[in-house]
Amino acid sequence: MISKMKILFAMVLLCIVLENNAAVITINDQSQQGQANAVVWLTPNTRLDATSDEQTFTMAQKDRQFTPHILVVEQNSQVEFPNADSIMHHVYSFSKSKSFELKLYREQPQAPITFDKTGVVELGCNIHDWMLGYIVVVDSPFYGITNDQGQLSLDVPQGDYTLNVWHEGFSDISSTESQALVIANNDVSYQLKQKVTPRIAIAVDEFDEYE
Amino acid sequence: MNNLIRLVTFFCLTAAINSYAQVKGLIQVSAVKGDSQPSWQEGGLGLYRYDSNNDGIVLSQGVLDFSIDLNSAWSAHGVVNVYQDPQLTLGFSQAYFQYKPLSSSKYKWHIRAGGFYPLLSLENPDKGWLSPYNYTNSAINSWVGEEIRTLGVEATIKRPGRRFNSAHSFSFVGATFKGNDPAGTLLAWRGFAMHDRQTTFNESIAFAPVTSLNTPQLQFQANQVLPFEEVDGRFGYYAGVHWDYLKKSQFRFYYYDNNGDPAALNKSTGQYAWDTRFSSAAWLYKFTANTRFITQMMSGSTAMGTKRGVNNRFYSHFVLVSHKMAKHRISIRYDYFEVTDHDDWLFDPNASEGEGITATLRYQLTPQWQLGIEGSALHSQADNRAAINSPKNISQQQISLNVQWRY
Numbered sequence: 001m002i003s004k005m006k007i008l009f010a011m012v013l014l015c016i017v018l019e020n021n022a023a024v025i026t027i028n029d030q031s032q033q034g035q036a037n038a039v040v041w042l043t044p045n046t047r048l049d050a051t052s053d054e055q056t057f058t059m060a061q062k063d064r065q066f067t068p069h070i071l072v073v074e075q076n077s078q079v080e081f082p083n084a085d086s087i088m089h090h091v092y093s094f095s096k097s098k099s100f101e102l103k104l105y106r107e108q109p110q111a112p113i114t115f116d117k118t119g120v121v122e123l124g125c126n127i128h129d130w131m132l133g134y135i136v137v138v139d140s141p142f143y144g145i146t147n148d149q150g151q152l153s154l155d156v157p158q159g160d161y162t163l164n165v166w167h168e169g170f171s172d173i174s175s176t177e178s179q180a181l182v183i184a185n186n187d188v189s190y191q192l193k194q195k196v197t198p199r200i201a202i203a204v205d206e207f208d209e210y211e
Numbered sequence: 212m213n214n215l216i217r218l219v220t221f222f223c224l225t226a227a228i229n230s231y232a233q234v235k236g237l238i239q240v241s242a243v244k245g246d247s248q249p250s251w252q253e254g255g256l257g258l259y260r261y262d263s264n265n266d267g268i269v270l271s272q273g274v275l276d277f278s279i280d281l282n283s284a285w286s287a288h289g290v291v292n293v294y295q296d297p298q299l300t301l302g303f304s305q306a307y308f309q310y311k312p313l314s315s316s317k318y319k320w321h322i323r324a325g326g327f328y329p330l331l332s333l334e335n336p337d338k339g340w341l342s343p344y345n346y347t348n349s350a351i352n353s354w355v356g357e358e359i360r361t362l363g364v365e366a367t368i369k370r371p372g373r374r375f376n377s378a379h380s381f382s383f384v385g386a387t388f389k390g391n392d393p394a395g396t397l398l399a400w401r402g403f404a405m406h407d408r409q410t411t412f413n414e415s416i417a418f419a420p421v422t423s424l425n426t427p428q429l430q431f432q433a434n435q436v437l438p439f440e441e442v443d444g445r446f447g448y449y450a451g452v453h454w455d456y457l458k459k460s461q462f463r464f465y466y467y468d469n470n471g472d473p474a475a476l477n478k479s480t481g482q483y484a485w486d487t488r489f490s491s492a493a494w495l496y497k498f499t500a501n502t503r504f505i506t507q508m509m510s511g512s513t514a515m516g517t518k519r520g521v522n523n524r525f526y527s528h529f530v531l532v533s534h535k536m537a538k539h540r541i542s543i544r545y546d547y548f549e550v551t552d553h554d555d556w557l558f559d560p561n562a563s564e565g566e567g568i569t570a571t572l573r574y575q576l577t578p579q580w581q582l583g584i585e586g587s588a589l590h591s592q593a594d595n596r597a598a599i600n601s602p603k604n605i606s607q608q609q610i611s612l613n614v615q616w617r618y
Contacts (some may be wrong), residue, residue, distance in 0.1 A: 129371035207336040
């Protein structure tokens with residue numbers, strides 16, 4: 001019992017310590033409402049030491065949708081594309097930062113793909129054309145996606161940064177918005193310069209693939 | 212047709228060495244309590260697939276569905292069906308190549324070439340053109356499954372809504388084909404039926420001993436139909452449009468014309484080319500993710516003979532409601548069907564009419580195993596039954612317990 005209390009205390013302490021280093025960033029739309037699902041990353045103005053190991057991320061296809069819908073990865077990360085469905089998917093991208101195609105079967109996983117250029121990679125499936133997903137490749141370890149309130153919390157050292165924002169509802173999905181900012185002991189908010197078009201959600205089931 | 216199958220098989224085998232094939236199978240075994248009226252499959256007047264002679268366990272579906280990637284854009288597809296009724300049969304019901312290139316354009320297009328179904332139906336989206344709703348297909352799609360198949364080339368251009376951030380998607384389909392000249396024969400001498408027995412390429416379907424086939428005017432007509440045969444050497448065509456709203460509402464309209472020359476006859480097989488054309492409109496609407504409504508209407512005409520001695524119009528519709536509750540799915544369908552006679556050959560009455568109701572409960576035990584029970588009742592009348600010493604009006608029922616296994 002005592003040891004459990006100790007662990008709990010340690011966890012609370014850890015949370016407090018982390019919170020002290022976390023910057024809460026709020027992204028607002030043009031009517032000052034929190035903008036959900038905005039991808040945010042902070043690029044340090046002073047060059048960081050080369051970051052740690054390359055990470056492997058996952059962009060799955062499940063129930064005939066990309067899961068997650070938006071994946072943010074640091075440059076040079078590897079992404080696996082496991083197919084959890086019993087049917088084939090034919091995933092492709094024509095985006096400048098990464099152009100590729102993969103025929104994917106559950107029984108035959110393919111080697112991961114390295115995303116070595118920054119930018120927005122738009123994913124489609126040549127068989128299920130309602131499937132749409134994004135991989136946002138960023139040059140920073142400080143990134144995240146805003147929640148329903150338009151907020152995200154980033155554990156980031158104090159200093160000068162460039163704030164970058166991308167949303168799939170931008171009229172040019174290869175563009176980002178940027179602004180210089182200082183991270184001190186303050187929360188930050190940013191208002192988008194452009195209107196965000198709501199994304200169309202298409203709910204499908206196992207019988208909708210019969211085109 | 213044999214050559215086509217050989218060609219597809221050859222390509223598939225060659226391709227299988229270098230590329231990936233996906234093979235899916237389904238076996239469905241049924242315990243059936245059939246009607247006393249002998250089935251059309253046995254030369255009877257009954258409109259169900261089974262009759263009391265089949266009572267017991269039957270292999271109702273055996274499906275092998277394969278897709279083979281030949282390269283990024285080309286793939287080969289086939290469906291092999293095995294049936295034990297009316298006799299043991301193994302054959303292809305579909306075999307085609309598909310060319311679907313990757314394109315950076317927001318518009319998508321693809322081509323199918325070979326033997327396949329026009330995608331008229333929203334009732335048959337499961338593997339091997341089966342229905343996930345009722346086991347017994349609607350009258351419309353029972354007929355499509357037995358007498359309609361494209362042996363040709365079909366092109367589709369699609370404007371996917373997702374790529375335009377629009378809730379609406381549109382596809383435009385056009386096809387031209389050979390074969391399928393005798394389509395319509397069954398409607399004239401049997402009328403619509405209700406079953407899930409698809410016709411494989413090269414198969415024939417016999418009909419009841421219709422008295423008028425013994426007359427001099429119809430002496431060359433065989434007592435069976437080879438629905439996919441080429442008789443007149445002419446190309447048929449169809450055109451269709453699909454309109455989806457968020458996949459919540461799906462609408463399809465097709466116009467089909469086999470462009471048959473009704474005077475053309477193949478004496479050796481006893482098959483005429485029928486001038487068969489129809490319009491089909493199908494609509495699926497999801498009230499919720501679990502409850503959907505499906506309807507289809509088909510209206511058309513068919514004629515054979517130098518002076519269009521057999522000249523009929525046909526019409527059918529169904530409404531289907533299906534609801535899914537966790538592992539259960541219940542589906543109820545009402546069918547109406549009719550054939551009206553528009554020629555002056557009084558010795559060959561073709562008019563028929565009927566309606567049916569079918570209720571199905573399925574239980575998905577595991578992703579592989581499914582159990583289901585179905586009850587169906589129909590009432591029909593046909594003018595040509597009197598001459599075979601049978602009542603014009605028949606009421607029938609069929610009950611089945613089904614076990615389905617897929618991999």
